Amino acid sequence: MTPGEVSAALGRAVERAGGCAADVGLRCVGPGVYRSPVALRVGVDAEVVANFVRDVAGIGAVEVDGGFLRIVVERPEELASDVARNPSYGWGRVKAVAWADRPRTFDNPGFRVRYAYARAAAVGRRARDLGVEAGPPEGLGRREELALLALLGEMPGWVRQGELGGFLVRLADGFHDVYERCPALPQGGEEPGALHAARVTLAEAARVALGNGLKMIGETPRERI
Structure with missing residues (x-):
């Protein structure tokens, strides 16, 4: 839900x-x-x-x-599928945010958000190249995955308040944690499985949410930085 x-x-x-x-x-x-x-x-x-x-x-x-x-x-993980299928998830009117383009390091909150979006988009591209299709978000039980699901659930509340900049940084950090610690794609000769498919769905949900957030604060999301 x-x-x-x-x-x-x-x-x-x-x-x-x-x-x-x-x-x-x-x-x-x-x-x-x-x-x-x-x-x-x-x-x-x-x-x-x-x-x-x-x-x-x-x-x-x-x-x-x-x-x-x-x-x-009953099934909190289903939010990943719901968001991934909804291109307008979280949409609303919020204050614009002016983040500097540089430095392109994690010290710059704008870079952290833009890079998280680019990483999420890259997961989708590489998954398609490898033939890994997004699947039901079952088995998303790692601490990092649950934290990201909670952040996705928070987004509409922050949009209603019209304040999104700080939240987007938290959402981006949550996705970076998942990206670095919960691989969505097979590694080292590993065969793709249901968990990979679930993580591809979670990455797509993050891409949708981050992309909408960037648009709402006045930026154009970039798939490559």
Whole structure:
């Protein structure tokens, strides 16, 4: 489930509980884990809302903590496929950011973001050259992969706030960690397998999110730097 789908499900549940939820205030706090104060904001019973959300397909668990709702989706890794298939993921209006083109080192946050996009695009090109097709995002359990999934879930919240520059640096760093520690492509005579296909999908999701982020802050994404 995408953050948008979780938000929509929560909004419907609030309305069924007798409230009006124009903005549920959903915030991603982990891979597939979301938190919302909407019940407190609109004055409805959080337990009633939770019960309605629990009935939604794709929701694994809903907890109530001091009026806050904590929602856990059943398959957090599916967000990678959802983002990879959605070229407009996270799109919205945000402030422009002026990052210098140089130095082209990791000390420059702009370079880190641009290079992450270029790396993600390169994974897709090399995968096609090697005949490795993107596949279901199953088996994405490494710490770095889960951290990247959580960052992808955070993106719509930062877009709603209109602040994206700092988040894009975090997203880029998350992808660099995955790229360097969780190889998406076969190495050393290794045969391609399901995990490679899953990681290609994750790389494509990162490419979509980073590319949209760069466009929103006023840059043209470059596949080669």
